[in-house]
Amino acid sequence: MQRIQPAATPPELLRNFCIIAHIDHGKSTLADRMLQLTGVVDSRAMRAQYLDRMDIERERGITIKSQAVRMPWALEDESGTLTPYALNMIDTPGHVDFTYEVSRSLAACEGAVLLVDAAQGIEAQTLANLYLAMENDLQIIPVLNKIDLPAAQPEKYAEEIAGLVGCDPDDVLKVSGKTGVGVTELLDRIVQRVPAPHGDPDAPARAMIFDSVYDTYRGVVTYVRVVDGNLSPRERIVMMSTRAAHELLEIGVTAPEPVPTQGLGVGEVGYLITGVKDVRQSKVGDTVTNQAKPASEALGGYSDPKPMVFSGLYPIDGSDYPVLRDALDKLKLNDAALVYEPETSVALGFGFRVGYLGLLHLEIVRERLEREFNLDLISTAPNVIYDVTLEDRSVVTVTNPSEFPGGKIMEVREPVVRATILAPAEYIGAIMELCQQRRGDLLGMDYLSADRVEMRYQLPLAEIVFDFFDQLKSKTRGYASLDYDVTGDQAADLVKVDILLQGEQVDAFSAIVHKDKAYAYGVMMTGKLKDLIPRQQFEVPIQAAVGARVIARETIRAIRKDVLAKCYGGDISRKRKLLEKQKEGKKRMKTIGRVDVPQEAFIAALTSQQTETKDKK
Numbered sequence: 001m002q003r004i005q006p007a008a009t010p011p012e013l014l015r016n017f018c019i020i021a022h023i024d025h026g027k028s029t030l031a032d033r034m035l036q037l038t039g040v041v042d043s044r045a046m047r048a049q050y051l052d053r054m055d056i057e058r059e060r061g062i063t064i065k066s067q068a069v070r071m072p073w074a075l076e077d078e079s080g081t082l083t084p085y086a087l088n089m090i091d092t093p094g095h096v097d098f099t100y101e102v103s104r105s106l107a108a109c110e111g112a113v114l115l116v117d118a119a120q121g122i123e124a125q126t127l128a129n130l131y132l133a134m135e136n137d138l139q140i141i142p143v144l145n146k147i148d149l150p151a152a153q154p155e156k157y158a159e160e161i162a163g164l165v166g167c168d169p170d171d172v173l174k175v176s177g178k179t180g181v182g183v184t185e186l187l188d189r190i191v192q193r194v195p196a197p198h199g200d201p202d203a204p205a206r207a208m209i210f211d212s213v214y215d216t217y218r219g220v221v222t223y224v225r226v227v228d229g230n231l232s233p234r235e236r237i238v239m240m241s242t243r244a245a246h247e248l249l250e251i252g253v254t255a256p257e258p259v260p261t262q263g264l265g266v267g268e269v270g271y272l273i274t275g276v277k278d279v280r281q282s283k284v285g286d287t288v289t290n291q292a293k294p295a296s297e298a299l300g301g302y303s304d305p306k307p308m309v310f311s312g313l314y315p316i317d318g319s320d321y322p323v324l325r326d327a328l329d330k331l332k333l334n335d336a337a338l339v340y341e342p343e344t345s346v347a348l349g350f351g352f353r354v355g356y357l358g359l360l361h362l363e364i365v366r367e368r369l370e371r372e373f374n375l376d377l378i379s380t381a382p383n384v385i386y387d388v389t390l391e392d393r394s395v396v397t398v399t400n401p402s403e404f405p406g407g408k409i410m411e412v413r414e415p416v417v418r419a420t421i422l423a424p425a426e427y428i429g430a431i432m433e434l435c436q437q438r439r440g441d442l443l444g445m446d447y448l449s450a451d452r453v454e455m456r457y458q459l460p461l462a463e464i465v466f467d468f469f470d471q472l473k474s475k476t477r478g479y480a481s482l483d484y485d486v487t488g489d490q491a492a493d494l495v496k497v498d499i500l501l502q503g504e505q506v507d508a509f510s511a512i513v514h515k516d517k518a519y520a521y522g523v524m525m526t527g528k529l530k531d532l533i534p535r536q537q538f539e540v541p542i543q544a545a546v547g548a549r550v551i552a553r554e555t556i557r558a559i560r561k562d563v564l565a566k567c568y569g570g571d572i573s574r575k576r577k578l579l580e581k582q583k584e585g586k587k588r589m590k591t592i593g594r595v596d597v598p599q600e601a602f603i604a605a606l607t608s609q610q611t612e613t614k615d616k617k
């Protein structure tokens with residue numbers, strides 16, 4: 001093994017691969033070890049999880065943005081000659097919210113290392129990503145990781161993996177990203193098994209964008225995989241989905257710091273800088289071609305990111321609104337999936353309705369806004385998109401419960417997902433019960449081994465965006481894993497529940513729920529608000545209503561001023577008179593008064609609702 005300089009490499013000496021794994025199965029640790037063994041990062045410069053650049057990623061130990069790194073690796077053949085190869089490792093995000101990004105990263109590779117924790121076995125995301133890799137015709141290299149763990153059961157899980165990918169259990173490599181055991185063999189195997197990229201070097205250039213990242217100093221850095229032809233610095237390139245042309249200011253490879261090159265040829269993976277300032281001008285999945293000699297057909301697989309979950313975002317301090325607006329504008333440069341528009345709420349003031357790919361995306365955006373822009377934010381309960389058909393057959397798309405139309409409704413449609421749940425067989429009953437409560441339909445069930453099952457369900461997205469994952473985890477003692485894909489929509493019996501405070505609707509608490517769950521939601525919210533809103537001089541009714549029908553009610557009792565305090569002794573009629581007078585006063589308060597609810601109460605009610613959705617991992 002020796003270090004080679006990154007330069008244009010002929011396709012036969014290139015190997016493009018990615019690592020697919022369930023969260024926490026050790027992908028980043030293994031990637032770090034590979035960087036070290038190939039000499040790309042020396043031990044001193046090594047910091048844990050080198051590739052996860054965002055602070056939030058490192059803290060949470062999850063990978064959000066994919067990156068590509070080029071590593072030299074030389075292999076000795078039978079005659080003893082060393083051939084230097086260049087390995088491009090493309091890091092893929094592991095979470096369900098980012099499936100589209102995963103699929104584009106996979107499309108940039110010829111091979112995939114299927115990494116499975118030797119103490120856990122295959123999990124739902126392992127399967128989901130494996131299927132994606134198979135769809136992309138990638139060569140799969142099965143690997144068991146963490147074999148240093150005392151709890152590791154490499155033999156058992158090697159069988160499980162072999163059964164899944166159709167290989168011999170002996171073919172499953174056993175490594176430890178932590179100690180480095182087996183990683184050299186893995187690098188050798190990547191060179192031996194992963195096919196070299198194919199492409200036409202003389203055809204017009206076609207490169208697929210698999211990631212684009214905003215950099216404060218350099219503008220958007222676009223990561224591409226060249227399929228045909230080549231790209232060189234200073235030429236003009238065209239984004240095929242928008243036909244926008246840009247000058248290629250810099251082109252190079254990441255090793256792991258950016259190194260400019262004289263161009264990128266067939267099969268190569270690298271970065272482009274064009275000076276554009278917004279990732280939307282450089283979209284993941286799009287094809288880059290040459291302006292002078294454009295390709296006639298774009299590479300397949302491009303689609304626009306579609307937000308699935310919406311929630312209101314408000315600054316806790318109303319005067320921060322302009323800061324929030326600027327912060328969202330900045331974040332948008334780095335996040336093509338983020339959409340938002342201004343909205344106002346009676347309870348929370350001025351804010352934005354923001355669309356996200358999923359709950360993790362929501363939390364990441366919120367955390368980045370709070371951390372990078374020093375904002376204190378409150379987000380309202382997340383909801384999905386509904387299509388509401390009215391009596392006149394017109395369709396209203398609802399992304400905010402307060403937009404839910406009143407009056408006669410013909411049909412409400414909600415998005416549904418196909419969920420895959422993997423768990424030990426003993427929890428089948430508990431999982432079925434949970435999915436049934438969440439309006440799920442069992443689509444199928446298979447045993448992966450004698451004691452582990454894969455269950456497939458169709459479930460409404462709205463039922464899982466809340467606390468489904470946490471419930472699943474707690475009902476299976478943490479053993480179940482979940483993956484889902486939005487597959488379509490279905491008609492459902494949905495209603496809007498409003499929360500009224502002294503007869504006035506509090507928009508932030510309105511929710512669209514299934515008819516059978518409206519009552520439970522009403523009781524929960526009214527109960528919670530009763531505890532959170534301080535007592536006033538007058539009585540405050542809190543009601544939950546569907547249309548004009550009240551379905552739950554709580555009352556915050558008035559503070560009873562002790563009017564008798566100064567009345568020592570005296571006769572009973574005097575006391576009664578004082579009490580009567582007090583009652584009169586209270587009546588007046590009730591009619592004229594507006595409830596004085598501290599904003600903290602709203603915030604507390606909304607956040608306690610959301611704690612359930614936290615830590616979705």
Ligand SMILES: Nc1nc2c(ncn2[C@@H]2O[C@H](COP(=O)(O)OP(=O)(O)OP(=O)(O)O)[C@@H](O)[C@H]2O)c(=O)[nH]1
Pocket residue numbers: 021022023024025026027028029030060061062063094145146147148149175176177178179
């Ligand atoms: N004992 C042992 N622990 C490991 C090994 N590899 C990783 N770990 C630990 O497993 C945990 C998860 O490792 P990561 O590398 O962050 O996992 P990941 O798959 O990249 O996680 P995501 O980025 O969230 O997908 C960390 O606490 C690691 O220290 C290993 O080979 N042996």
